[in-house]
Amino acid sequence: MNTSRKQFIKAAVLGGVGASLAAESASVTVCNPLLRTPLSLIIDDSCPVINKAYYWIKQRHEWRLRHAPDKPGSGWERHFDKLDKMPNTIPSAFAAKWGEWCGEQGVRGKFSMVPFPAGVGRIDRGFDGFPKNELRDWLRVTKEIIWQNFDLTPEMLTHTRVVDLKTWQLTDAWEQGEWVDPPVELLTDYITTAMQLLKNVGITCEGVTSPGAFGKKKESAYARAVLDAALRVNKNPQPFYFLHMKLSAKELPDVPLWHVDNANGRAVASIIGCAGDWFGATGFDTANADLFITEDLRGGRLPSVLEKERPCILVGHWPCFYVNDGPGFKVLKEVKRRLDAYDPDRTKTLWMKNSEIGHYWMARTLSDIKVESADRVQIQTKFPTRNFTLGLDVAAKRVKVDKRDLWQVSSRRDFRAGTFLVEGRRTFLAFDLPTGKTTVTMIKEGS
Ligand SMILES: [Zn+2]
CATH class of the missing domain: 3.20.20 (TIM Barrel)
Structure with a gap:
C-alpha cells in the first residue's frame, strides 16, 4: 500500500501554451492541508x-x-x-x-x-x-x-x-x-x-x-x-x-x-x-x-x-x-x-480532528490525479476532504476549480480553501474536494 506522504504525478506538457514550458513537464504535489x-x-x-x-x-x-x-x-x-x-x-x-x-x-x-x-x-x-x-x-x-x-x-x-x-x-x-x-x-x-x-x-x-x-x-x-x-x-x-x-x-x-x-x-x-x-x-x-x-x-x-x-x-x-x-x-x-x-x-500548523486527518490522508493517497495538459488537472475520488491542497510547478495568474474562480492571496497567513497563492514559480491552491470528478484549470503568468 502506498502510504507515502506526498504523491507526485508527472505528465508531459502537451500543449504549446508558452514556449518556455513546452519542453518541461508539469508536476502536481498533494501538500499538507493549507501547507500546514x-x-x-x-x-x-x-x-x-x-x-x-x-x-x-x-x-x-x-x-x-x-x-x-x-x-x-x-x-x-x-x-x-x-x-x-x-x-x-x-x-x-x-x-x-x-x-x-x-x-x-x-x-x-x-x-x-x-x-x-x-x-x-x-x-x-x-x-x-x-x-x-x-x-x-x-x-x-x-x-x-x-x-x-x-x-x-x-x-x-x-x-x-x-x-x-x-x-x-x-x-x-x-x-x-x-x-x-x-x-x-x-x-x-x-x-x-x-x-x-x-x-x-x-x-x-x-x-x-x-x-x-x-x-x-x-x-x-x-x-x-x-x-x-x-x-x-x-x-x-x-x-x-x-x-x-x-x-x-x-x-x-x-x-x-x-x-x-x-x-x-x-x-x-x-x-x-x-x-x-x-x-x-x-x-x-x-x-x-x-x-x-x-x-x-x-x-x-x-x-x-x-x-x-x-x-x-x-x-x-x-x-x-x-x-x-x-x-x-x-x-x-x-x-x-x-x-x-x-x-x-498560524502559517505552520493546523489543529484537526483525528477523522479530518484520516480523511485528508485518504484523499491525498487514494485520489486519482491526472495532469491532462499544462493548464488542466483532473481529480477523480471517492474520498472527499476539506482543505485539499495542491502545489503546481507553474506561476498561475488565474485558477479555477470546476466553474469556480479561486481568490488569489499574497501570503500563507491568508491561504485557505477557495484561494490560491503564487510563490516564485510555484502555485499552491486549496479547496474542499468533493466526491466525484473535479477539474482544475490554470492560466499562467505570461500567457
Ligand atoms: Zn485507554
Missing part, C-alpha cells in the same frame, strides 16, 4: 460520570490477588496506595470547563467516551450510586461542547474487564490484557456493540480507540472489524482507529490506510500518536511540558515532528486533567502557549 502540519490532541480514558483510573486500579488489584498474588503489581496498579486521593467520579461541570477552553483555543482532536466504563454503568442506561443528573449533564456537555472540536469514540466497552455479550456480565479476561489478542470472530460484534451504545444516546462515532494494545497482535483483522462495525452501525465507510504511538527520535508518525476499496470508497485510517502522555496520566504520573516542547521552542518531541511536517498528535489520559489538582490541564495550557509561540502567525 496537522496538530491534534487525543484524550483517552474519558468516560461519562466515572474516573476510569480509579476503577481500573481497584479492579486490576483485585484481579491480581485472585489470579497472580505472587506477582508484583505493574502499570497503573502501582498507584493502589493512592486510591484514597483519587475521586471515583469526574464532574460534568469540569468537562464543560475543559471543553470550552479547548474551543476558545482552537484545540481539536479525539475524545473517548467509554460506553460501559469499568462495567459500572451503561451510557444508555445509567450509573447506580451516582446522581441521575450527572449522566444527563455529561451527555449534554459531550455532545454540545466537546463534540464541536473532537471526534467521539468508544474505547471498547469497559476498558477494564471483557463483557460477555450474551449475559452482559464481566468476565475475568481484560480488554487490554488477555484480549490484546481477541478472538477474531467476536471482534466485529464487540466493536459494533461499543459503537451501538454510543448511537443509543445520539453519538455517531467517527472511529474507535484501542484500550491499551487491544487488537495489536492481529491488526489487519482488527482494522477490518473497525471498518465493518462502522459500516454496520453508522454507515461510515471511512473510519479511523487509534492504536499506535511512535515516540523515539528515530521514528516519525504517518497515517497508514488499511483495507482500501477504491471502487466503493472504503478505507480505515490508523491514527498514530507521536508523543507520550506527559500530561500526567492518572494525575500521579510524569507531567512535564518540556518533554513536548521546551521554553526555547527547540527541544522536546514536538518540534522534531513538526520540522518534518508529519502529523503531530499528542496523547493524554483524561483523569490527569482533573485529579490531583489537574497537572495535565496545566501542562496542556503551557504546551498550547508554546505551540502558539512556535507558530505565531
Whole structure:
C-alpha cells in the first residue's frame, strides 16, 4: 500500500501554451492541508460520570490477588496506595470547563467516551450510586461542547474487564490484557456493540480507540472489524482507529490506510500518536511540558515532528486533567502557549480532528490525479476532504476549480480553501474536494 506522504504525478506538457514550458513537464504535489502540519490532541480514558483510573486500579488489584498474588503489581496498579486521593467520579461541570477552553483555543482532536466504563454503568442506561443528573449533564456537555472540536469514540466497552455479550456480565479476561489478542470472530460484534451504545444516546462515532494494545497482535483483522462495525452501525465507510504511538527520535508518525476499496470508497485510517502522555496520566504520573516542547521552542518531541511536517498528535489520559489538582490541564495550557509561540502567525500548523486527518490522508493517497495538459488537472475520488491542497510547478495568474474562480492571496497567513497563492514559480491552491470528478484549470503568468 502506498502510504507515502506526498504523491507526485508527472505528465508531459502537451500543449504549446508558452514556449518556455513546452519542453518541461508539469508536476502536481498533494501538500499538507493549507501547507500546514496537522496538530491534534487525543484524550483517552474519558468516560461519562466515572474516573476510569480509579476503577481500573481497584479492579486490576483485585484481579491480581485472585489470579497472580505472587506477582508484583505493574502499570497503573502501582498507584493502589493512592486510591484514597483519587475521586471515583469526574464532574460534568469540569468537562464543560475543559471543553470550552479547548474551543476558545482552537484545540481539536479525539475524545473517548467509554460506553460501559469499568462495567459500572451503561451510557444508555445509567450509573447506580451516582446522581441521575450527572449522566444527563455529561451527555449534554459531550455532545454540545466537546463534540464541536473532537471526534467521539468508544474505547471498547469497559476498558477494564471483557463483557460477555450474551449475559452482559464481566468476565475475568481484560480488554487490554488477555484480549490484546481477541478472538477474531467476536471482534466485529464487540466493536459494533461499543459503537451501538454510543448511537443509543445520539453519538455517531467517527472511529474507535484501542484500550491499551487491544487488537495489536492481529491488526489487519482488527482494522477490518473497525471498518465493518462502522459500516454496520453508522454507515461510515471511512473510519479511523487509534492504536499506535511512535515516540523515539528515530521514528516519525504517518497515517497508514488499511483495507482500501477504491471502487466503493472504503478505507480505515490508523491514527498514530507521536508523543507520550506527559500530561500526567492518572494525575500521579510524569507531567512535564518540556518533554513536548521546551521554553526555547527547540527541544522536546514536538518540534522534531513538526520540522518534518508529519502529523503531530499528542496523547493524554483524561483523569490527569482533573485529579490531583489537574497537572495535565496545566501542562496542556503551557504546551498550547508554546505551540502558539512556535507558530505565531498560524502559517505552520493546523489543529484537526483525528477523522479530518484520516480523511485528508485518504484523499491525498487514494485520489486519482491526472495532469491532462499544462493548464488542466483532473481529480477523480471517492474520498472527499476539506482543505485539499495542491502545489503546481507553474506561476498561475488565474485558477479555477470546476466553474469556480479561486481568490488569489499574497501570503500563507491568508491561504485557505477557495484561494490560491503564487510563490516564485510555484502555485499552491486549496479547496474542499468533493466526491466525484473535479477539474482544475490554470492560466499562467505570461500567457
Ligand atoms: Zn485507554
